[in-house]
Amino acid sequence: MNRGIAVELDSFRLANFGNQMPCLICEEGNMLDADTCRNCYAPMILAHQAQSQSTPPVMFAALGPSGVGKTVYLGMLLDMLSRQPKQLQLSARGGFSVTLQQNTLAALARLEFPNKTPNEPDRWNWVHCQLRSPKHRHPVELVLPDIAGEALFEEVDHPRSYRVIHSMLSRCDGVLVLIDGTKLQSGSLDEDYFTMKLLSHLSELPKDPKSNWSNRPVALIFSKADQCESCFDDPAGYAQRHAPGLWRVCQQRFRKHRFFAAGVAGACATRTLRGGGLQSVPLRIEPRGIVEPFEWLVENLRT
C-alpha cells in the first residue's frame, strides 16, 4: 500500500535560486537570497515585497543638501501619518520601514537631531509602506529612501557615481526638495545654487517625453521655517525674494511645482559641548507644514 509523503524537491529550490531577481531600483539581476543589490546596494527586500503586488510601487524621494533636514522631515512625516486616523495614512510594510521614524523620534525626544545619514547606500534607511488616500480607491505601495545629501550632490556633480541615486531619480514619481530657509534668509546663495543644480540635473535625466520631469510633481519645501516664520506666510513669495534663480528654473522647467514651508522644532538653541564644539538643540517638537507637501505630491500623482 502506498503512502503519500511530502518530500522537498531541492532541485527545484536550487533552480529557483538560479533565477535572477531584478532589483526594484536599478532592475539589475541579483541572486534570490541577496540582501542588497550587487549593482546599486538598494535593499533587495523591496524587490521581494514588490513582486507580491500586482502593481509596481510609487516612488518618492526627499532631496537636498546635507544638513537641510531630510531625515527629520521624513521621520516626522512617517510618524505623523502612521499615528493618526486621518484621510492620508501610511502603514509600514516590514520592520525595516519603521526604523527611520523610530530613530528620528527617539533623537528628537532626547532634544537632539538625528545623526547624519552615512554616504554608503547600504546604510541608508528605506521605507516601504502602504498609502491610503481619498484619491485612490485601493492602497498604493510607496517606497521612500532617506538619501544622504553628500552622496546626492556627488551624483549631481559626477553622474552615475551613485547608481542607486541615478536609478532612483529616473524612476521617481515625485520629489520633495528641501531648502534651508534660514540660510536663504541670512543671505547665503549656496542653497539657491545647490537646488538649481539639483533641479537642472533632474530635468536633464533621460526619460520618454510623456513622463519626463517637467510633468512630474516637485514639492519645494523651505525647511527650518520655525526659525524664519515669514516662510509660512507666503512660501512662493519667499522663494522669489530669496532664491530668484531657483524660482526661475522652476517656472521654466517644471510644470507641476509648488513651494511649501515646514518646521519640526518650535525653537532651536546652540549648545556648547564640553569638548568645545557647538550643537544645535531642538527645544521642543511641534511639527508644522510637514504633511501638506506630501499630500500635494499624492494628489498630483499620475494615475
Place this chain on the structure above:
Amino acid sequence: MRSVNLLEWMFALIGPVGLACGSVLMKFPEWLGGAFSTSYVAAFSKKAEPAEGGVETTAEDPAEQAPEWPTDAGSVQSLVDEMLKQSRYALLLRPQLVENLTVDQLIRTRAALSDGMCLVPEGQVVLHRGAGICDGDGESAAHGSVPVYVLAFYLDRYPVTNAQFHDFVASGGYEQMAIWDQEILPALLDFVDQTGHPGPRYWHNGRYPRGENNHPVVGVSWYEAAAFSRWAGKRLVTDAEWIKAGSWPVALEGHPLLQRRYPWGEAMDRSRANLWGSGPGRTVSVDQFPGGVSVGGVQQLIGNVWEWTADAFSLENSDGSAGLEKTHFKSLRGGAFDTYLDTQATCHFQSGDRAMARKHNIGFRSAINLGDLIKRDNGYEVVPSQPVEPSLAETQK
C-alpha cells in the same frame, strides 16, 4: 480729600506696580494740577483705531464694547469700576488702595479675585536642573534636583485671553513706558500687529480675530507679557510657582516630595489637554478641556499655549556647566496645541525661546504674592453689598 489720599499712596508705591497705578491716575490731569505734560496724557489715552476691512470682532465680543474711560473724571468710583471691568482687581486689593473702596466694591473685587485666580499654598517644590535635557525615555535627566521654597501666591485660573489683552492695548498699554522693561524701550515700536498697530502679532487693526475673545492671547513677546502683568497689578509667574501649581507637591515624612507629572495625575490623558492630535490643531477657548484642571483649580496648564515664565531658560551639561550659547532665552512651560511628544507636555518639562519671539503658540498667565494683597483679617470686614457710598474707610470710622 480722597483724591489727595489716592495721590499719596500712589507716590508711596515703589516699583512698577506703583507706576502702573500712577499711570491710571494720570487720566485725570486736573487732579495733578498740570504737573504732567498734556502730550503724555494724550499719548496715554490713545486707543486702538477702529478696524477697517481687516479682521473684525463680533458684536458680543468685549472688544466691541471696549469700555470708555469715565467722563466724570473726578469720580474714583468710576475709575474703580473701570479697573474691575479690566480685570485689574489685583491693583485694587493692594493695602494702599483698598481704603478707597466702598464695601460693595471690595466685595466685587474679592469676587473678581476668586473668579480669576487660584490660591496656591506655600511649600517646597523640586526643580530639575537642566530640565530641558531629556534622557532615554524623554523625561528630565535631572542632573541634580533643586528644592525650592515657594511662598503662597495667587495664579491666574486661565491663561490671559485676547479680550483681556485688548483692554491693555485699548488703554494705551504700549505707550505707558513705566510698565515696560527699560531695555526693551527702543524695540517697543516693533511690537505691532499685521496692520502696524500696537498689539499682538496676529491681530489686525488692533483687534483680535473674530470669535477668539476667550482664546489665549498669542503672538506676544516675553516683554509684552511682563508689561501686561504689571499693568494688571501682577507679575509673570516663576518656574517654581508654575510647577508647584501644576504638580501640587505633597511632602510625606521620610519620603521624597511627591510631584505629579501632569496636573491630573501620573499618566498622559490627551482628552484633558489641547495637544497635537487631541484638539483642532489651533488654540481653543481657555475654558475648554476642563478635565485638565489642577488640584488647586488652575485650568489649561498643559496644552493650548506655551506659557512664558519670569525665569531665564538654561541648558546645562551633565557637569553643571552652562550649555547654552549666551542668548536672551526665557523659560516656557506647559506645551501647546501643536506639541507632539507627550514627554514635552508635562509639569516638569522646560522649553525656551528668545524673549523677543512672538509666536503663534506662546501665551502667558500672571501671578501675585498672597502677601502683597490685603488679608481678610486685617481689620476690614466684608459685609453684604450696600449702596456705593460711603466708602469702606468711612464705614470703619
